[in-house]
Amino acid sequence: MSSHSIDQNAPAILAEVRPADVPRPALVEHHRDFHWITEKICGIVEGKTPVWWWWCFGVATFVASFTVAGLIYLVATGVGVWGHANPVNWAWDIVNFVFWIGIGHAGTLISAILCLLRQKWRTSINRPAEAMTIIAVICAAIFPVFHVGRIWFAVLPGFLFPFPNANAIWQNFRSPLEWDVFAVSTYGTVSVLFWYIGLLPDLGTLRDRFTAAGNMLKARLYGFFAMGWRGSNRQWSNYEMAYLILAGIATPLVLSVHTVVSFDFAVALIPGWHTTIFPPYFVAGAIFSGFGMVLTLMLPLRAIYRLEDLITQYHIDCMCKIILATGTMVGYAYSMEFFIAWYGANPYEGFTFINRAFGRYDWAYWIMVSCNVITPQFFWFKWVRQNTTLVWILCIFVNVGMWFERFVIIVTSLARDFLPSSWGYYSPSIVEIFTFFGTFGVFSALFLLFIRFLPVMPMSEIKSVIPAADPHGAHKH
Amino acid sequence: MKKAYGLVAAFDTTPDFFHACEQVRDAGFSQWDALTSFPVHGLDAAMGIRRSKVPRFSLAGGIIGFCTGMSLIWWTGAWEYPLIVGGKPYFSPMFAFPISYELTILFTAFATITGMFVLNKLPMHYHPVMKAPQFVRALDDRFYIVIEANDPKFNPAQTRTLLEQIGGKDIAEIEE
Numbered sequence: 246m247s248s249h250s251i252d253q254n255a256p257a258i259l260a261e262v263r264p265a266d267v268p269r270p271a272l273v274e275h276h277r278d279f280h281w282i283t284e285k286i287c288g289i290v291e292g293k294t295p296v297w298w299w300w301c302f303g304v305a306t307f308v309a310s311f312t313v314a315g316l317i318y319l320v321a322t323g324v325g326v327w328g329h330a331n332p333v334n335w336a337w338d339i340v341n342f343v344f345w346i347g348i349g350h351a352g353t354l355i356s357a358i359l360c361l362l363r364q365k366w367r368t369s370i371n372r373p374a375e376a377m378t379i380i381a382v383i384c385a386a387i388f389p390v391f392h393v394g395r396i397w398f399a400v401l402p403g404f405l406f407p408f409p410n411a412n413a414i415w416q417n418f419r420s421p422l423e424w425d426v427f428a429v430s431t432y433g434t435v436s437v438l439f440w441y442i443g444l445l446p447d448l449g450t451l452r453d454r455f456t457a458a459g460n461m462l463k464a465r466l467y468g469f470f471a472m473g474w475r476g477s478n479r480q481w482s483n484y485e486m487a488y489l490i491l492a493g494i495a496t497p498l499v500l501s502v503h504t505v506v507s508f509d510f511a512v513a514l515i516p517g518w519h520t521t522i523f524p525p526y527f528v529a530g531a532i533f534s535g536f537g538m539v540l541t542l543m544l545p546l547r548a549i550y551r552l553e554d555l556i557t558q559y560h561i562d563c564m565c566k567i568i569l570a571t572g573t574m575v576g577y578a579y580s581m582e583f584f585i586a587w588y589g590a591n592p593y594e595g596f597t598f599i600n601r602a603f604g605r606y607d608w609a610y611w612i613m614v615s616c617n618v619i620t621p622q623f624f625w626f627k628w629v630r631q632n633t634t635l636v637w638i639l640c641i642f643v644n645v646g647m648w649f650e651r652f653v654i655i656v657t658s659l660a661r662d663f664l665p666s667s668w669g670y671y672s673p674s675i676v677e678i679f680t681f682f683g684t685f686g687v688f689s690a691l692f693l694l695f696i697r698f699l700p701v702m703p704m705s706e707i708k709s710v711i712p713a714a715d716p717h718g719a720h721k722h
Numbered sequence: 723m724k725k726a727y728g729l730v731a732a733f734d735t736t737p738d739f740f741h742a743c744e745q746v747r748d749a750g751f752s753q754w755d756a757l758t759s760f761p762v763h764g765l766d767a768a769m770g771i772r773r774s775k776v777p778r779f780s781l782a783g784g785i786i787g788f789c790t791g792m793s794l795i796w797w798t799g800a801w802e803y804p805l806i807v808g809g810k811p812y813f814s815p816m817f818a819f820p821i822s823y824e825l826t827i828l829f830t831a832f833a834t835i836t837g838m839f840v841l842n843k844l845p846m847h848y849h850p851v852m853k854a855p856q857f858v859r860a861l862d863d864r865f866y867i868v869i870e871a872n873d874p875k876f877n878p879a880q881t882r883t884l885l886e887q888i889g890g891k892d893i894a895e896i897e898e
Contacts, residue, residue, distance in 0.1 A: 278863065279862065279863035283862045407794065407798065409803070414803060414805060416798075418795045418798070418799060418817060418821060419807060419817045421820075427791075431824040434831070435831045438831050438835055442835060446760075450759065450861040450862060453858045453862075456858070457858040468847060472847075473846040473847045475860070476757045476759055476860050477755045477757055478756040478757070478758060478765050478766070478771065479771060480842045481758070482766050482774050483775075483776050483837075483838050483842050484842070485761050486773075487774075487834050487835060487837065487838035490780045490830070490834045494780075494827045495827075498827045501824065501827075505820055508820075704760075705759055708759055709763070714760060714763075716739075716765065717737060717740075
C-alpha cells in the first residue's frame with residue numbers, strides 16, 4: 246500500500262503528521278499503454294532479422310565450435326587431454342562447472358525469490374534472466390558429463406544417473422557428487438518448466454498476431470507451444486496459483502543447488518575446503534556472479550532494442566545494489582575464511598590461506614580479490630550506477646573475478662595438500678582452454694536464438710504492473 | 723446456420739472491466755468468462771471464482787517425490803545390493819535427504835504444471851472464442867466478457883441489454 250491511501254482505520258496521528266508522499270519509481274516510463282508493450286516486444290520477434298544479429302550469431306557459432314572441437318577430441322582421445330595430473334585431479338572442469346551454475350542462479354533469484362518478495366521490478370528482466378539460467382545450466386552440464394570421458398556411460402550404465410554399473414553396483418548416494426547430479430538436473434528441469442509457464446500467455450499473443458497477419462506457419466508453431474492459451478480468467482486463476490507454487494519451490498531449490506555444489510568441497514577433508522561457511526558463501530557468490538552476467542547481457546539488449554522505457558534506470562539501480570550487497574558478503578566471507586584459518590589454529594588450514602595469498606597462485610588470488618571485493622564497492626555511487634557503460638565494464642570484472650574465485654578455491658588447495666612430496670603446479674592444456682572459451686560461444690548463440698524467436702520480456706507481467714492495470718483506477722493505487 | 727456459442731462484449735479499461743465482471747457475477751450467471759491479457763488483481767473474487775485447486779496436485783507430487791528419493795536410496799543400498807561404503811550404515815535418512823529433497827521439488831514442479839494444465843483443460847487448440855475476429859485484442863490490450871448460450875440464465879435479448887448496461891462495447895455473437 247502506498248503512503249497516500251489514508252483510510253479510516255489508519256492511526257489518527259497520520260492526519261496530523263501528514264507523512265511525505267514518496268512517489269514510487271515508474272516501472273514503465275513515459276506512461277506506455279498495453280498496446281505499446283505488445284507492439285514493442287512482439288515487434289522484435291515479428292520484424293526482419295537484423296544484420297547485427299547475423300554477425301553476432303556467426304561469431305558466436307564460430308566460438309562455440311571450439312567447444313565442439315575440444316569435446317570431440319576429448320571423447321576420441323581420453324580425459325588425459327585436459328591438464329589434470331596428481332595432485333590437481335580436478336581443475337578447470339569443476340571450475341567452469343561451478344562458474345556457469347553460479348551464473349544461472351541470478352535468473353532464478355529474479356524469477357522466484359523476487360516474485361515471493363513482491364518486487365515488481367522483476368517483471369521486465371525475469372524472462373531474459375531465466376533464459377540465461379537455462380543456457381548457463383546447459384554450459385555447466387557440459388563439464389561434468391564430459392569429464393567422465395566415455396560420455397555414453399554417463400547415463401547407462403550410470404556414472405551419473407542411478408543405474409547399476411557392470412558389476413551391478415549402484416551409485417554411492419552418500420557422495421555429494423551424486424547429490425549434485427540430482428540437484429543440477431532438478432534445477433535445469435524446474436528452470437525450463439518455470440520459464441515455459443511464464444512464456445505461455447506471451448506465446449498465445451504471438452499466435453494470435455501471426456494468425457491475424459495470415460502467417461499460418463508461425464501461428465501454428467507458436468500456437469502449438471501456447472497450448473491453446475486464451476487469457477480466460479478461469480485459466481489465469483490456476484495459472485497464478487501454479488506460478489506462485491513454482492516460485493515457492495524454486496526458492497529453496499536455488500539455495501539448495503549451490504549448497505550442494507559447495508558440499509562437493511566442504512565434505513572433503515582438503516584444507517581450505519573443509520569449512521562450514523561454504524554453503525552461504527557459495528550461494529552469495531552465485532547470486533553476485535549471476536547479476537553480473539544479467540547486467541552484462543541486459544545493457545546491450547536495452548541499447549540495441551531501445552528498451553529504456555522497460556528496463557529503466559530504477560531496474561539498473563536495483564541490480565547494482567544487489568551486486569553491491571552480495572559482493573560485500575563475498576568479501577566478508579574471504580576475510581572470515583582467513584580469520585578462522587588463524588583462529589582455528591590448524592596449521593594446515595593456516596598454511597593454505599597464506600599460500601593462497603602469497604604462494605605460487607598469488608596472481609589468481611589478487612585478481613579474485615580486486616574483482617570481487619573492490620569492483621562492487623563502486624556501486625555505492627549513484628553516478629556510477631547511472632553510467633551504463635561503466636556498469637557494464639564493472640560487471641565484466643565481476644564475471645572474471647568469480648571465475649577466479651572458483652579457480653583459487655579448487656586449484657590452490659589441491660596443489661598444496663597435506664603431503665609436500667605430492668605438491669605440484671597445475672596449468673591448463675590448450676584443449677581445456679579452447680573448450681572453456683567455446684562455452685561463451687555456446688552461451689551467446691543460444692541467447693541470440695532466444696532474443697530472436699521468443700518474446701524477450703513477459704508482456705503479460707509488465708502489463709500487470711503499469712498504472713492502467715489497477716482495477717480500482719490509477720489514482721487510488 | 724451454426725449454433726450460437728454466446729455473446730461477447732469488449733471493455734477498454736481495467737476498472738470498467740472489473741466492475742462489469744462484478745455485475746455479471748451478481749446477475750447470477752455461471753457459464754461465462756472474462757478474457758484478459760494479464761492477471762487482473764482481485765478479479766477472481768469479482769467473478770466469484772473459488773480458490774484454485776492446483777496446490778492439491780503440488781502436495782501429492784511433493785510427497786511422492788520425497789518417498790521416491792528415500793525408497794530409491796534404501797532399495798539400492800540396503801536391499802538390492804547391500805555394500806559397505808566407508809564403514810557407514812547401508813541406509814540412513816541423513817545422507818538420503820539431499821536427493822529426496824531435490825526429488826520433492828522436481829515432482830512438485832511436474833505435479834503443479836500437470837495440475838495447471840488439467841484444471842485449465844489445456845492443451846485445447848480450438849475454442850469458439852478464438853475464432854472470433856476480435857479475439858486478437860484479448861491478449862493484447864482489450865478486455866472481454868463472454869456469456870455462454872448454454873447458461874441457464876442466458877436470453878439473447880436480455881443478456882445483450884445487460885452487457886450494454888454494464889458498459890460493454892462492440893457486443894457480438896460468437897458461433898460454436
